[in-house]
Amino acid sequence: MHRFANPARFLRLARLIQPWTAAAMFACFGVGLYLALVASPIDYLQRDTVRIMYIHVPAAWMAMQTYAVIAVASLVSIVWRHPLADVAARAAAPIGVAFTAICLITGSLWGKPTWGTWWVWDARLTSVLVLLFIYMGYMALWSAFDDRQRAARAAAVLALVGAVNLPIIKFSVDWWNTLHQPASILRRGGPTIDPSMLKPLAVMGLAYLFFFITVLLMRMRADLAAQRLEAAAERRVMAQEVPA
Amino acid sequence: MMPGQKNSGNLKPKHQRLVLVGLAALAIGGAAALGFSALQDTMTYFYSPSDVQTKGVEPGQSIRLGGLVAANSVQRLPDGLTLAFTVTDTANAVDVRYKGLVPDLFKEGSGVIAEGRFGPDRVFVADSLLAKHDENYMPPEVADSIKRAGEWKPAATPAQPALPATPASRSN
Known part of the structure; x- marks a missing residue:
């Protein structure tokens, strides 16, 4: 567990794999968008409108997966005091907000032509909206403290409490x-999506996943760099104060 | 998960925190489960025709009614504006009247949610219609070949509302 606790080791590893995850992301988005928007068949009922699924469904998966990452990182942070866990949880939150927003917006655009409404207060839509608010509260809590340690502790508790929403959404x-x-996919009896539509959906899912990994690594590296700059600035101030 | 059990009097701090988090998770999960089971009815977005029977919906009470549009039940009334159809969950059925635009996916055999209230004659008068589709996605050719093979799911071709309960399929 603590093998990657050393930020220097993590930074070396992140620098090494980030170009590959970025390349995989671009490849999957290229292939996935072509398959989803051009090469895949229309739906028997919804015709071309079904193509919104290829943007909407992976965004919904990743909105929940990103929250699961934050919750697990928060658990690791609270119990094992792993120094990188806070960095990972904090870096993941804005990505999760973006996924949740994409999910809600595309869902609304999809609802109008199929259901006949932009929005209803049913349990699924409402619980995903609650997820968006939990994400925003989590980010607000991070920036509500001057002391990073205290912010991390409070945010981690909120993240764990909010995890109760994940099974509710599902x-x-x-x-x-x-x-x-x-x-349609994770259900008893297997998927109810035709294989010709399942394949583009899987490729788009991978594209979103690689996007998440790439941006998470970028944000974690940036956060660690910012912490080092801050520490260096503090040392400089101390050094100036001592002779005076 | 719980290595410190033999000397639980003096747990290591991290095990203490793990136990604490576990207990907190249990408490929050339990509270959520209790809360939501109490809210069961209000969290439900619509009533099925069977719910209408069992839960005693008053005439004039504003509700949402959900189910499948029964086959061969959609017709225009002589005034040329009012649409009449039957909503069924294969066990029970309700007659519905509606004036207005219908969503594209509204058709016999597919899901619908009607917002409105029962009149004194137990006919449901809807103010708005939402189409509900199921979890199946497939190209038109696949749908055609399934229909040709006669293996189209019962959910898409519900029993006539007058029939008694058939081996019920998922009805939402």
Whole structure:
């Protein structure tokens, strides 16, 4: 666990793999968008509108996955005091907000032509909106403290409490009557999406995943660099004060 | 997960924190489960025709009614504006009247959510219609070949509302 606790070792590793995850991201987005928007068939019911799925569904997956990453990192931070866990959790939050916003916006655009409405307060849509608010509260809490240690502690507790929303989002369509349809992929009895549509969806899912990894590494490196600059500036101030 | 159990009197700090987080998770999970089971009815976005029977919906009470549009039930009334159809969950059925635009996906055999209230004659008068689609996605050719093979899912071709309960398929 503490093998990667050393920020120097982490930075070396991150520098090494980041170009590869970035390349994989661009490749998957290129292939995925072509398959999703051009090469995949229309739906028997929704016709071309179904193509919104290839943007919407991976965004929804990643919105929840990013929150799971933050929750696990927060657990590691609280229990094992792993120095990189706070950095990872803090760096992941704005990416999660972006995924959640994409999910809600494309879902709204998809709802109008298929359901006949931009928005309804059913359990699935509402619980994802709550996820967006938890993300924003989490980020606000981080910047509400001057002391980084205290901010990290408070934010980690909020992240763990908010994790209760993840199963609610996932199972909202099974526990309650909702306008949103039930799960198509992770369900008993296998996916109910035709293989010709499942493949582009999987490639787009990978593209989003590589996007997440790439941007997470970039943001973690930037955060560590900013901390070092701050520490160096503090040392300079101390050094100037001592002779005087 | 719990290596410090033998000498639980003096747990290492990190194990103490782990136990604390575990207990907090249990408490929050339990509270959420209790809260949501109490909210069960209000969290539900719509009533199915069977819910309408069992939960005693009053005439005039504003509700959402959800189910499948029964096959061969959609017709225009003589006034040329009002749409009449039957919403079914294969066990029970409700007659609906609606004036207005219908969503593109509104058709017989597919899901619908109607917002409105029951009149005194137990006919549901809807102010708005939302189309609900199921979790199946496929190209038109695949849908055609499934229909040709006669293996189209029962959810898409519901039993007639007058029939008694058939081996019920998922009805939302």
